[in-house]
Amino acid sequence: MTQSQQDFYNCSYPELVEILERDFAASKFRATQLFEWVYRKGVTDFSQMTNIGRDLRARLEQGFCFPRATVHDRQISQDGTRKYLFEVDGGDLVEAVMIKQASRMTLCVSSQVGCAMACGFCRTGTMGLKRSLSTSEILQQVNGVIEDAKSFGDSFSNIVFMGMGEPLHNFDNVARAVRNLTNSIGYAMSPRKVTVSTSGLVPEIRRLVEEKVNVSLAVSLNASSDEVRTQVMPVNKRWPIKELLAAVRDFAQGTRKTVTIEYVMLGGLNDTRDDMKRLVRLLHGLPVKVNLIPYNDNAGLGFNSPTRDWVFEWQRHLNQHGLQAFIRWSKGADIAAACGQLATASKRQRPSRLPVLAGEAQAAA
Numbered sequence: 001m002t003q004s005q006q007d008f009y010n011c012s013y014p015e016l017v018e019i020l021e022r023d024f025a026a027s028k029f030r031a032t033q034l035f036e037w038v039y040r041k042g043v044t045d046f047s048q049m050t051n052i053g054r055d056l057r058a059r060l061e062q063g064f065c066f067p068r069a070t071v072h073d074r075q076i077s078q079d080g081t082r083k084y085l086f087e088v089d090g091g092d093l094v095e096a097v098m099i100k101q102a103s104r105m106t107l108c109v110s111s112q113v114g115c116a117m118a119c120g121f122c123r124t125g126t127m128g129l130k131r132s133l134s135t136s137e138i139l140q141q142v143n144g145v146i147e148d149a150k151s152f153g154d155s156f157s158n159i160v161f162m163g164m165g166e167p168l169h170n171f172d173n174v175a176r177a178v179r180n181l182t183n184s185i186g187y188a189m190s191p192r193k194v195t196v197s198t199s200g201l202v203p204e205i206r207r208l209v210e211e212k213v214n215v216s217l218a219v220s221l222n223a224s225s226d227e228v229r230t231q232v233m234p235v236n237k238r239w240p241i242k243e244l245l246a247a248v249r250d251f252a253q254g255t256r257k258t259v260t261i262e263y264v265m266l267g268g269l270n271d272t273r274d275d276m277k278r279l280v281r282l283l284h285g286l287p288v289k290v291n292l293i294p295y296n297d298n299a300g301l302g303f304n305s306p307t308r309d310w311v312f313e314w315q316r317h318l319n320q321h322g323l324q325a326f327i328r329w330s331k332g333a334d335i336a337a338a339c340g341q342l343a344t345a346s347k348r349q350r351p352s353r354l355p356v357l358a359g360e361a362q363a364a365a
């Protein structure tokens with residue numbers, strides 16, 4: 001990449017149209033062709049873009065670059081889950097996980113290096129925020145996994161922003177990545193299959209609707225009372241449960257989408273019978289489904305896992321009271337796809353740059 005080159009992956013389609021018109025005297029049609037070559041066909045070599053004139057191709061080659069994140073490490077679980085540690089600009093390391101489920105594969109990507117939200121059950125939360133990823137660095141994780149998946153003969157059907165970082169704390173870059181992922185001449189994914197997961201940034205949930213970012217929403221609730229939620233998720237001090245659920249309702253009404261409520265079950269802390277009943281009352285009448293995520297106590301953060309029977313009891317209770325509830329058991333246990341063991345291994349080798357996957361990512365989707 002030379003100083004004058006622009007990172008192609010940082011451009012939305014309208015931005016590319018503008019750049020082509022302004023800097024290359026090229027029409028909107030050329031932007032469409034470029035998007036199709038790069039995102040639909042995976043071609044980044046201008047010499048292969050044969051439907052674009054030779055002179056323009058030469059100038060575009062001077063003007064754009066296509067950076068790649070390098071795979072710093074990869075681990076594969078017996079259950080088919082694959083965990084990647086990518087090195088992005090400046091040597092920062094971020095994690096992405098391909099989670100194998102019965103009928104689909106879900107790719108979980110990171111949006112920041114570290115995280116400012118400090119959720120108590122999440123290792124990334126102990127790091128603080130180092131920086132937000134650019135749109136390109138987010139899409140480079142996607143591209144890196146697409147490339148690697150060829151050797152496995154598979155691909156992902158869903159993407160969740162549930163790795164390191166709070167995606168709505170990096171709103172503009174995440175929104176641009178979502179737009180490229182769901183653009184019909186981009187990655188052409190269904191907006192139903194791209195999910196942003198938030199710890200509960202109320203203004204940004206509303207911004208998704210206002211700015212028509214067509215994406216599915218998951219909200220990490222993890223408690224049935226403000227007292228416990230503030231204890232495990234400091235963001236609750238700023239936007240308590242009532243305000244958060246009002247934003248969930250507005251999002252659902254504004255987009256006609258069902259919102260996923262994530263509930264990491266922390267044994268004995270937020271999973272009592274009273275919690276179960278309170279959660280039913282809190283969610284009554286909201287267009288939501290619930291993902292119950294049994295905490296993985298391998299994470300070593302001082303919380304307990306609930307028993308399997310108790311998790312099933314919760315699911316039964318929620319279902320009986322009209323709430324769709326699913327259990328998301330931990331995947332990739334043998335490679336510890338949950339919560340940063342890959343990154344921890346890397347930490348021993350490279351003590352200065354230490355990403356750890358977010359707490360809920362083990363149960364993404």
Ligand code: SF4
Pocket residue numbers: 115116117118119122123124125126163164165166198199358359360
């Ligand atoms: S759970 Fe998500 S929002 Fe909370 S600290 Fe971890 S990465 Fe940040």
